[in-house]
Amino acid sequence: MTEQFSSSEQQARLEMVKLGASFFQRGYATGSAGNLSLLLEDGNLLATPTGSCLGELDGNRLSKVTLEGEWISGDKPSKEIAFHRALYLNNPDCKAVVHLHSHYLTALSCLQGLDSENCIRPFTPYVVMRVGDVPVVPYYKPGDQRLADDLAQLAGKYRAFLLANHGPVVVGKSLREAADNTEELEETARLMFTLGDRAIRYLTDSEVAELRSR
Numbered sequence: 001m002t003e004q005f006s007s008s009e010q011q012a013r014l015e016m017v018k019l020g021a022s023f024f025q026r027g028y029a030t031g032s033a034g035n036l037s038l039l040l041e042d043g044n045l046l047a048t049p050t051g052s053c054l055g056e057l058d059g060n061r062l063s064k065v066t067l068e069g070e071w072i073s074g075d076k077p078s079k080e081i082a083f084h085r086a087l088y089l090n091n092p093d094c095k096a097v098v099h100l101h102s103h104y105l106t107a108l109s110c111l112q113g114l115d116s117e118n119c120i121r122p123f124t125p126y127v128v129m130r131v132g133d134v135p136v137v138p139y140y141k142p143g144d145q146r147l148a149d150d151l152a153q154l155a156g157k158y159r160a161f162l163l164a165n166h167g168p169v170v171v172g173k174s175l176r177e178a179a180d181n182t183e184e185l186e187e188t189a190r191l192m193f194t195l196g197d198r199a200i201r202y203l204t205d206s207e208v209a210e211l212r213s214r
Contacts, residue, residue: 003060003073006041006042008040008041009040009041009042009046010059012038012040012046012175013046013059013060013062014059015038015175015176016036016038016046016048016057016059016062016175017057017058017059017062019036019175019176019179020036020048020054020055020057021054021055021056021057022179023054023055023100023179024053024054024055024056025055027103028100028102028182028183028186029053029054029055029100029101029102030101031053032051032052032053033100033101034048034054034098034099034100034101034102034167035047035048035052035078035080035081035084035099036048036054036096036097036098036099036175037081037084037096037097038095038096038097038174038175039088039094039095039096040064043066043067044064044065044066044067044072045064045065045066045067045081045084045085045088046062046063046064047062047063047064047065047077047078047081047084048062048063048077048078049061049062049063049074049075049076049077049078050063050075050076050077050078050079051078052075052078060074061074061075062074062075063075063076063077063078063081065077065081065085067085067088067089068085069081069082069085079142079143080099080142080143080147082143082145082147082148083099083147083148083151083169084097084099085148086148086149086151086152086155087151087152087155087169087171089152089155090151090152090153090155090156091155091156091171093171093173094155094171094172094173095171095172095173095174095175096171096172096173096174096175096177096178097169097170097171097172097178098168098169098170098171098172098175098178098179098181098182099167099168099169099170100167100168100182100186101166101167102167102168102182102186103186103190104186104189104190104192104193105162105167105168105185105186105189106166106167106168107189107193108120108162108189108192108193109136109162109163109164109165109166109167109168110164110165114136114162114164115136116135116136117133117135118133118134118135119134119135119136119162120134120185120188120189120192121202122202122203122207122208122211123191123200123201123202123203124188124191124203125203125207125211126184126188127184127185127188128203128208128211128212129211130159130180130181130184131158131159131160131170131181131184131185132158132159132160132212133158134158134160134161134162134168134185135154135158135161135162136161136162136163136164137150137151137154137161137162137163137164137169138150138164139163139164139165139166142166147163151169155171159171159172159181160181160182160185168182168185168186170182170185
C-alpha cells in the first residue's frame with residue numbers, strides 16, 4: 001500500500017526528485033555521490049537515501065527522519081544526514097541543504113593553501129550577494145561525526161561551506177535557493193580554474209562591503 005502524504009509534502013518530494021534529476025543530467029552529480037535534504041512543514045526532514053543516484057530518485061522512497069536523527073519512513077537515509085541535521089539545528093534560516101561532489105568545487109577542495117575563512121576571494125559580485133564567505137571544513141572521512149560538529153559551529157555564520165578533499169555544502173531558505181546557490185558557487189570555481197595564474201582584478205573591500213549592504 002502506497003503511503004499517503006500531505007499536499008505540501010508531496011510537492012516537496014516532487015521538487016527533490018526534479019532537482020536531483022536536473023543536477024544529474026547536467027553533470028553536477030555522478031553515480032550515487034551527493035545528497036539533498038529539506039525541512040518539512042511537520043518539522044521532520046526529507047532526504048535522499050543512502051546510495052541513491054540523484055538522477056533516479058523515487059519520491060515515495062525518500063528518507064524521512066526527525067531532527068534528532070530517528071528514521072521514520074522511506075529508504076535508509078545517508079550517513080551524512082548527521083551534518084545536515086547539525087545545520088538545521090544551528091541555523092533557524094536553514095530550510096534545505098545541498099551537498100554535491102561537483103567537479104570544480106571538489107577540485108578546489110583538494111588544493112593546499114586555501115583561506116580557511118573564505119576559500120573564494122571575491123572577483124564577481126554574485127557569490128558575495130548569494131552566499132558570502134565560504135569557509136573550509138578540515139578533511140574527515142565521509143560520515144565522521146566531526147563533520148557535523150564543525151558545521152554546527154559554523155552554521156550560524158555562513159550559508160555555504162567547502163569540505164576539504166570532499167566538496168560543497170550549501171544551505172538555503174528553500175531547496176531551490178540552495179540549489180541555485182550551489183550552481184553559482186560551482187560556476188565561480190570553474191572561473192577560478194579557467195583564469196588559472198592570470199592576474200585577476202579582485203573586488204576591493206569597499207566594493208564587497210557595498211554588495212553586502214544590499
